[in-house]
Amino acid sequence: MPSHPRDGPALQPPGLGPEPPVASAQALIDVHQLQAWYGRRRVLHGIDFRVAAGEIRVIMGGSGSGKSTLLRHLIGLQRPASGTVKLFGTDLGTASERELLAVRKRIGVSFQGGALLTSLSVGENVALPLREHTRLDESTIRIMSRLKLEVVNLGGFQDLMPGQLSGGMVKRAALARAIVMDPRLLFFDEPSAGLDPVVAAELDELILRLRDALRMTIVVVTHELESAFKIADTITVLDQGEILMTGAVEAVRAAPNTRIQDLLNRRPREVQVDAETYLRRLTEEEG
Amino acid sequence: MTNHANTVETEQCAGHVLVRLGGEVDLSWSQDVRRAVLAALQGGLPVGVDLAAVDYIDSSGIAALVEGLQGARSRGVAFALIAVSAQVRAVLELARLDRVFTLAATTDEAFAGP
Numbered sequence: 001m002p003s004h005p006r007d008g009p010a011l012q013p014p015g016l017g018p019e020p021p022v023a024s025a026q027a028l029i030d031v032h033q034l035q036a037w038y039g040r041r042r043v044l045h046g047i048d049f050r051v052a053a054g055e056i057r058v059i060m061g062g063s064g065s066g067k068s069t070l071l072r073h074l075i076g077l078q079r080p081a082s083g084t085v086k087l088f089g090t091d092l093g094t095a096s097e098r099e100l101l102a103v104r105k106r107i108g109v110s111f112q113g114g115a116l117l118t119s120l121s122v123g124e125n126v127a128l129p130l131r132e133h134t135r136l137d138e139s140t141i142r143i144m145s146r147l148k149l150e151v152v153n154l155g156g157f158q159d160l161m162p163g164q165l166s167g168g169m170v171k172r173a174a175l176a177r178a179i180v181m182d183p184r185l186l187f188f189d190e191p192s193a194g195l196d197p198v199v200a201a202e203l204d205e206l207i208l209r210l211r212d213a214l215r216m217t218i219v220v221v222t223h224e225l226e227s228a229f230k231i232a233d234t235i236t237v238l239d240q241g242e243i244l245m246t247g248a249v250e251a252v253r254a255a256p257n258t259r260i261q262d263l264l265n266r267r268p269r270e271v272q273v274d275a276e277t278y279l280r281r282l283t284e285e286e287g
Numbered sequence: 288m289t290n291h292a293n294t295v296e297t298e299q300c301a302g303h304v305l306v307r308l309g310g311e312v313d314l315s316w317s318q319d320v321r322r323a324v325l326a327a328l329q330g331g332l333p334v335g336v337d338l339a340a341v342d343y344i345d346s347s348g349i350a351a352l353v354e355g356l357q358g359a360r361s362r363g364v365a366f367a368l369i370a371v372s373a374q375v376r377a378v379l380e381l382a383r384l385d386r387v388f389t390l391a392a393t394t395d396e397a398f399a400g401p
Contacts (some may be wrong), residue, residue: 136314136317137318137321139354140317140318140321140347140350143350147346147382148346150382150383151381151382180346181314182314182345209377209381212377213374213377213378213380214345214346214378214381
């Protein structure tokens with residue numbers, strides 16, 4: 001597993017357990033006892049989560065498992081209600097705006113829906129981070145952004161508007177924008193969702209090549225099992241706001257945990273009914 | 288992994304110019320590399336960029352090399368990348384630029400006559 005010298009040494013994929021044995025000092029991402037609440041509903045229950053340099057970590061879980069909330073904390077869109085989230089050693093909960101900006105320059109985020117600006121062309125969308133965060137020569141910006149479009153197989157599409165792209169093309173354009181600054185850390189939300197199998201497989205390959213060529217550390221949030229098993233060094237399985245396990249692909253496949261096997265085998269969960277809680281939920285007044 | 292200092296040196300050789308790069312070519316100083324590569328083209332001689340001591344290159348560094356290649360072509364002179372490391376080659380391959388640049392092990396190989 002390659003790593004960038006500034007990120008510290010890469011570690012071997014961790015084994016079975018609630019959390020891999022990555023020392024905090026070596027982790028690019030270090031989350032400790034993270035809790036998140038939506039109103040009175042707790043959606044993350046004291047998450048511990050560490051990712052080493054050069055690793056591809058997949059966060060897997062069903063709807064409502066808390067994986068999107070965890071991602072929002074990792075990219076600094078949501079501050080922790082309690083617990084800490086550190087990227088590159090910077091605590092996002094206490095960091096100044098300047099420190100947060102420095103972290104943001106080192107990360108790339110590819111959102112599930114693409115989040116392209118509809119008033120800008122594809123090329124302008126991809127070049128936007130370079131124009132905002134660097135003072136590079138305009139010709140360098142043009143070449144860099146077109147290079148990234150080539151990398152995602154959208155070479156020559158720079159003049160199209162986002163509305164003229166298919167869903168798969170939007171996703172690839174968003175990835176081009178996310179990687180245009182060659183971030184040390186890339187977050188990818190549901191890369192395969194809604195894509196045909198061939199395009200999904202191409203994106204999986206691309207994620208692996210980005211890690212190997214540009215030494216990126218990559219965190220992928222997905223519920224697509226095939227993609228997760230193909231790209232992951234390590235998988236973290238979330239369920240109902242808790243980490244069920246973090247481990248290598250084979251360890252997750254073989255995990256005896258019923259909830260993990262339900263997820264892997266697409267078995268519907270049996271809803272537990274506590275009569276008193278259920279009744280209170282139905283009848284409690286708002287506020 | 289050997290870590291080299293960030294350096295760019297230009298050497299006038301017999302019949303060509305050699306730009307030697309070292310270290311991690313990234314956003315923080317790739318504009319220096321760009322300037323050195325474009326300056327090397329000014330004499331109208333073939334230009335080689337020696338990448339043997341490059342530990343890491345990002346796409347801003349690759350962009351400088353692309354601009355150099357384009358400048359060389361418009362002047363009708365040869366432009367080659369010398370002693371490309373595995374990491375640099377992987378980045379070139381990522382963008383399929385390994386099919387665009389002349390890659391050579393040595394300057395002799397790059398600029399040898401027919």
